[in-house]
Structures are given as C-alpha cells and as structure tokens.
Amino acid sequence: MISHSSMPRSLLLAGAFFGAFTFSAAAQQPAAPPAAGAPPAAAPALPPGSPLIGRPAGNEAAAKLAPNAPPPIPAAPDKLPTAKLKVPAGFNIEVYAAGMANARSLALGDKGTVFVGSRLVDKVYAIVNKDGKREVKVLASGLYRPNGLAFKDGTLYIAELSKVSKIEKVEDNLDNPPKPTVIFDKLPKDEAHGWKFIGIGPDKKLYVPVGQPGNNVLNDDEHGLIHRMNLDGSGAEVIARGVRNTVGFDWHPETKQLYFTDNGRDWMSEDVPEDELNRITKVGEHFGTPFCLQGNILDPEFGWGKSCSDYTAPVGLLGPHSAALGMRFYTGSMFPKTYKNVAIIARHGSWNRSKKVGGDLVIAKLNKDGTMKSMEPFLTGFVEENKYIGRPVDVLQMKDGSLLVSDDWNGAVYRITYGKQKVAGKS
C-alpha cells in the first residue's frame, strides 16, 4: 500500500485546481508596522524586479518564512531520525553512511563507490566499500559549493559554483586522489542559485544548468538555462531556457528524454506557484521563467504582455515551495513492478511557506504521452511539528536496485530496500 495520511489526494492534480486561482492573495501587502523603537518611516516604493516585492512583514506569518540552515556538524549515527522515517509496506530504510557534513548530490562509480557532494561546506566525500565494510573518505576539500557530481567511464565530474572539474580514474586513487582539473569555467559567479546539479546523458554529454541570479529577475542570456557540452568541456551549447533553478534531472529510460525538476519562485503566495517537473523534447525550448509560472500563471511582475502558450508547460506540478531537487527514474529489479520507470523525486521541503510542504520523496508516475499522471508519497517523516528533522536532497539507484537518499540536514545517506531484510534486528 502506498498511502500516507500526510498528503491529501487533492494534491495529486493540484495543477488543474490552481489554474483557476485568482490573484487577490498576491496583491501588495499593507504598509508594514515599524520594525522596532522609533516612529514609522514610510518605506520607499520597491523598484521593478526587486526581490522584496510581495514579502510579508511584521506579522506572525512573516516570522515563519526564514530559510532553514542545517546544522554544520553531521549527526552521529545513533542520533539520525531513521526510526521516524516512513516507507510503504514491504520497504525498509536504514543508514547507509553518516558523518558527511551537508551531504547533497550523489553519484555512483563503476566499482561501487558512492560519491557525495556538498553545498555549505567545501568537500566531496567517497563512501567506499572495502571487505564488506563501508568507510567515508574525504575525496576533495577546499572546493566552493561542490554540489554537483556525475560519473562516467572512471571519471568523476564535480560542479562547483562557477566551474566544472574532473578527477580521472578516481576509484583507483581513493586514498590519494589528485586535485580536480578544470574542464569548464565560463559560468557566472552569482551566489543565488549558483550551486549546481550536473548529469551525463545517454548522448555522453555533460549537462550543466545555470539558475536565475535571484528569486524573480529578468535575467540575461547567461542565466536561467541548461548547457550541454562534451565531456572535455568543449562544444557548449544552450539547450533550454526559462529555467529558474533545476537541482535534479534524469533521462527517461525508454524515450531518453531529459526530465528536470525546477523550483518555482518565492514570495508570491503560500500556494502558487508550484515547483515543476519538466521535459525537454527539442533543443531551444523556453520553459517560461520569469514570465510564465507553472505553465498557467503569468508572473504578476514580468508576465504583462506575455502569454503562457508561448512557453513549454511543465509535465507535472510538484507542490508549492516544495523544493523538488534530485530525481531519478527507477529501472531496478528490487522494487515491485509498479515502480518500473517511475520518477523518484526528492523534495527538500519548503522554507517560504508558513506550513511546510515537502521534505519527502515522492513517486511521479507518467502517462503514455510522458506527462505526469500522479504523485504519491514514498518516504516521509522528515517534518515534525512543522520543523525539519532531516531534509532529502538526492536519490541514487544502486546496482542491486536499492535506492540511496542523501540528507543534508543530518549529513547522512540512507538506503531503501524492498523485501525481507537479510540482517535481523528490525521487525
């Protein structure tokens, strides 16, 4: 049974519902009361494109909208919230490895090494299997926001904030890895949405996104896009535009089309826009940002004179502010047959919403035409009393069909398996 009470079924087709939404909720807030002490001064009008437009101030709701910074020190293995995490009947979840501060994107080496990137610290980790024991090593440090990782033919690719590097024959040199060598650095240096997810497609090309340099901005040609390039960094071309911030993508196992998650803008309202699941069907598509949001809402600021029909609509909506990040299609044989080719999506969880949404893994099933048919919870339990006790970032299918999940709040990686566990101890 895949049913959890935490998510109403009405969420599944939320897109249709919000299509009819009107914008009274997004109207300008009344003037804010003074922040402290002195008599109120009139706040100057905000310039067009200001990242502050629409923000509430000085009320209870506003106080719940601060970003959630994770603790810098990884949780000890016995302090991880594993026992509180819920998976559907027949599935199990256990700790795969712990002690990796801010564990983010995952990549799998040919010899079974699991590589783990980070965003708030400077490290890439390697979880090494040696004589049946797992060990965490620091593979590289001194990097700047090394969030993105990809592996191909013995080489690990690492994306920092503004450059991509590689380490060749990495699994043969885990004890004494060479410094990464840069293959591509023609990337902007913005902090906002500057950290990257990267992937290597069935075309053996490297895909590198560049997010928008702010919450909601009229970006130049260097932002809001996905690049594709050869594995040596040559031949870079833009294959998609109108992308706000994608931090996860994968290629459909049969159609080979690229699906990517995209995070919707902040500060417009509690419930819209939603994060998106998108699909690239041809080079050069524009996915709407910052003009059209979630395929059917014109942005209150930048949407004037535009039409959503001029942009590629998402194939599915993934919840407001839910921070849909890592996603992979499941092709393994361990999980039941109904999981074949579903997209497993990590929703990091909202910060810009008074009641948290996400902080879970969901299963997105597709229709025959490739659009999203349904979204169901898969791994829940990371939210307690509207606070995070963990936050999933990325998912990775292992060769045996089990699924790894990274948690940057606790600096850990969990493993989800299906069927009877070999090791006793859990009933």
Place this chain on the structure above:
Amino acid sequence: MMALMFASITFSAGAETIEERTAPCQACHGEKGQSETENTPSLGGQHAPYTLIQLFMFREKLRTFEPMNEMAKALTDDDLRVFSEFIAKLPKPSPPADAGEPARLQRGQALVQQHRCDTCHNPDLSGKENVPRIAAQREDYLAKTLGEYKDNSRRGYDGSMADVMATITSEQIADLAYFIAHVR
C-alpha cells in the same frame, strides 16, 4: 593590526572551566558579552546555532579571518557546542547611550522595513536559531559585515545575505548599521 596580536593565542591545555577556556575570546570580544574592540562583534546573547555555524566555518576555513581561524583550528565538535552555548548565556549587548540622530535612524529603519530584515532577524532584530541577533551590535562591525556580504568577500554559510545585499548601496549600509546598532 590589533587582530594579529592574538593570532598566536591558543587554548592552554590545562584550562578546565569554560570561563577559563573562553578568557582568550573575551580579550577581544569583551568580558560581559559586549565588545570594546573596533570591528569586533559583541557576542553576548548570540544564538547558539548561529555561533556554532560561525565557529565551524572558522575551524574549516570556510570563513576567513586569521586570528579566528587560528583560535578555532584545534576545537572539537563538542568544543564548538560548549562554546556556542556558553556565549548564548552572556548578557546581550547594550546600544550606545545616545538616542541617535533621528534622520539617520529613520532612514535606517525604513531600509530595515523595506528589505524585510525582520522576516529572519525578528521585528526586534533579536534573531533566532541560525539567524544572528543584530540589535545593538557594534556599528563598525555591522557596516563591515554588510559590506563584506555585498562584495562576497564574506561568503555566507548559504547565499541568503549575498542575495539580500545585492540591491543595497554603500550609503544605505551606513544608515542600516547606524540604526541596527541603536536598536534596544
């Protein structure tokens, strides 16, 4: 440089109480949570989760300031927690005795409102959890820090402050620091 004088201070191995262990901190940051040293923050009443992040970043050299990198380099994870919790219990700093120039205060307050500082730092700028208390912080340290966030020479734990500072000018930073330092 004032700061370099302390670069060689390390924690003596024999120190036992937290008061003894934090004596080197107080040399610059003040004995009762209030700093008397230019460009050096008052620490009193600072939230432990925020201080923990900063000490961690100093130890890992993610935040660069040589004296603090040196001070933090030998600290264990537990040390970081103990120091953070001790600092949180020191009395919070007091604002300057003068009431301040009304025109500057008003400009600063308008900026605080306009940029929604209160969303994260609370309406009284007392902060919470990973968001620092900034009310009554030293004006010179506030101005320096805001400037460093703006030009990204201080790389935040995440990019939140770089994002906020993108549209704020140097003149506005001066007014903001003046107002925040006077919040009681």
